[in-house]
Amino acid sequence: MALFCNFSIFPKPFVPSCSSQKTQFSNQNTKQDSIFRIKGPAALSGHITISGSKNSSLALLAATLCCSGSSLLHNVPNISDIQAMASILSFLGAKVESFDGKMMVNSDGVDKVEVDSEEMKKIRGGFFVIGPLLARFGEVVVALPGGCDIGKRPVDLHLRGLRALGSVVELRQVQDGKVWAHAANGKGLVGGRFRLDYPSVGATATLMMAASMADGITVLSNVAKVMIGGIPTDEPEVVDIAHFLNHSGALIEGAGTGTLVIWGKSQLYGSECVIRPDRIEVGTFMIAAAITRSCISMSPAIPSSVSCLIDKLSEAGCKISQLDQHTLRVSAVPAYVGDDLRGFGIKTSPFPGFPTDLQPQIMALLTTCTGSSLVEESVFDNRMTHARELQKLGARIQVSKSSAIVFGKDEGSSLCGSPVIARDLRGGASLILAGLAAKGTTEIHKIEHIERGYEKIDTKLQILGADIERSTPLPVLV
Numbered sequence: 001m002a003l004f005c006n007f008s009i010f011p012k013p014f015v016p017s018c019s020s021q022k023t024q025f026s027n028q029n030t031k032q033d034s035i036f037r038i039k040g041p042a043a044l045s046g047h048i049t050i051s052g053s054k055n056s057s058l059a060l061l062a063a064t065l066c067c068s069g070s071s072l073l074h075n076v077p078n079i080s081d082i083q084a085m086a087s088i089l090s091f092l093g094a095k096v097e098s099f100d101g102k103m104m105v106n107s108d109g110v111d112k113v114e115v116d117s118e119e120m121k122k123i124r125g126g127f128f129v130i131g132p133l134l135a136r137f138g139e140v141v142v143a144l145p146g147g148c149d150i151g152k153r154p155v156d157l158h159l160r161g162l163r164a165l166g167s168v169v170e171l172r173q174v175q176d177g178k179v180w181a182h183a184a185n186g187k188g189l190v191g192g193r194f195r196l197d198y199p200s201v202g203a204t205a206t207l208m209m210a211a212s213m214a215d216g217i218t219v220l221s222n223v224a225k226v227m228i229g230g231i232p233t234d235e236p237e238v239v240d241i242a243h244f245l246n247h248s249g250a251l252i253e254g255a256g257t258g259t260l261v262i263w264g265k266s267q268l269y270g271s272e273c274v275i276r277p278d279r280i281e282v283g284t285f286m287i288a289a290a291i292t293r294s295c296i297s298m299s300p301a302i303p304s305s306v307s308c309l310i311d312k313l314s315e316a317g318c319k320i321s322q323l324d325q326h327t328l329r330v331s332a333v334p335a336y337v338g339d340d341l342r343g344f345g346i347k348t349s350p351f352p353g354f355p356t357d358l359q360p361q362i363m364a365l366l367t368t369c370t371g372s373s374l375v376e377e378s379v380f381d382n383r384m385t386h387a388r389e390l391q392k393l394g395a396r397i398q399v400s401k402s403s404a405i406v407f408g409k410d411e412g413s414s415l416c417g418s419p420v421i422a423r424d425l426r427g428g429a430s431l432i433l434a435g436l437a438a439k440g441t442t443e444i445h446k447i448e449h450i451e452r453g454y455e456k457i458d459t460k461l462q463i464l465g466a467d468i469e470r471s472t473p474l475p476v477l478v
């Protein structure tokens with residue numbers, strides 16, 4: 001962990017000495033209509049570098065709103081969700097600079113409590129700003145968040161938790177159902193007790209940030225965590241937030257245990273941290289090796305954050321080795337592991353269960369394994385739309401509500417290139433993986449969904465030997 005979260009405190013405004021080119025963020029919209037064209041089947045080999053975690057970065061960018069002075073985040077991925085979050089912070093009045101994979105945020109100039117709705121609707125993580133703004137200014141107005149369309153994604157736990165910290169929360173239906181929250185005492189939040197009905201990652205993040213600046217002590221229970229065999233296991237993104245806030249002057253105890261005790265502070269100070277590697281990107285490339293029956297290595301990776309996937313791929317027959325502390329190698333080369341990978345079942349659940357964000361990619365893999373496999377989605381209630389697109393590529397999949405039976409290559413699945421549509425971020429990634437395994441050309445449309453969460457995925461796959469290109473259709477003149 002120390003390697004990836006190397007925190008230090010900057011009590012005074014931090015001024016980077018780096019002379020590299022900086023990007024100043026503003027809330028401008030960009031429109032993309034490129035497609036990915038993949039010629040398969042691909043044989044991959046070599047090594048790729050994993051980018052920083054999207055979800056940790058989003059939460060930590062919001063957490064910088066709690067801090068006076070500058071915060072410096074290292075290893076922030078250059079993806080559109082992060083750009084959208086940077087735009088939200090800029091809109092509020094924060095100064096956001098990006099250079100060499102780092103982001104520096106100074107929120108001293110924040111002077112708005114109402115977030116731009118258009119930016120807010122682009123990403124789920126934008127909603128994280130509700131906690132810091134409410135705690136700092138005693139009032140906030142935010143639109144309900146966007147993000148992937150993967151089912152009902154209520155924010156009731158965020159709002160009920162904020163009420164437990166002394167705020168009044170109203171849903172304004174005037175325009176698009178905005179949330180208006182203000183401190184009941186007219187000043188700021190006060191410590192309280194709140195038990196989450198479900199260990200929501202997002203609600204845990206919101207309430208940690210809010211409680212860090214509340215007056216008094218807050219106890220949050222059933223937060224995103226899990227015990228394995230009696231040993232507390234950290235929900236990675238939640239622990240990152242706790243570390244960042246603590247290094248910024250907050251006092252949070254119990255990260256990883258299911259109960260957080262937070263002593264609120266009136267002032268937090270900007271600090272510096274290194275974002276951990278994205279475990280979902282690690283998992284996606286591990287599955288890329290498996291689906292193409294190839295051997296690739298990747299770093300930096302934290303093996304314990306993908307232990308569930310390691311178990312499942314090993315069960316299928318892949319050979320997974322840890323080359324050093326932060327390098328994983330996955331081999332599914334037939335000469336070493338045999339001609340076939342065996343199908344296996346998965347059921348998604350909160351960390352350290354099987355990650356819902358890897359369910360679509362696993363579904364693509366299972367179409368190339370032997371036998372039939374059961375995929376159960378228990379976190380989100382409508383996260384199966386990629387099955388329809390995989391079917392266009394020749395997959396045989398039967399979906400029933402939140403479960404799917406995936407028939408393997410000996411039971412009717414046979415992947416063959418075709419035009420398909422990325423309907424959400426991880427579903428789009430599953431189409432790339434299927435396209436790599438399919439015979440012929442796969443064209444993936446709406447790749448802006450994929451680029452929300454994967455940094456240069458086409459370039460990384462090209463480095464590994466894939467025939468994938470981005471192409472932008474010429475504009476039609478009317």
Ligand code: UD1
Pocket residue numbers: 055058124125152153154155156157158159198199200201202203356357379380381
């Ligand atoms: C985060 C991640 C997302 C990941 C998910 C689960 C970000 C930006 N996104 O999403 O990539 O797939 O964790 O690991 O970090 N729920 C409620 N009420 C609430 C909040 C959540 O009922 O107030 C429910 C949701 O509908 C869902 C479940 O809790 O069924 C899990 O959601 P949650 O852990 O909050 O996921 P997100 O934070 O939205």
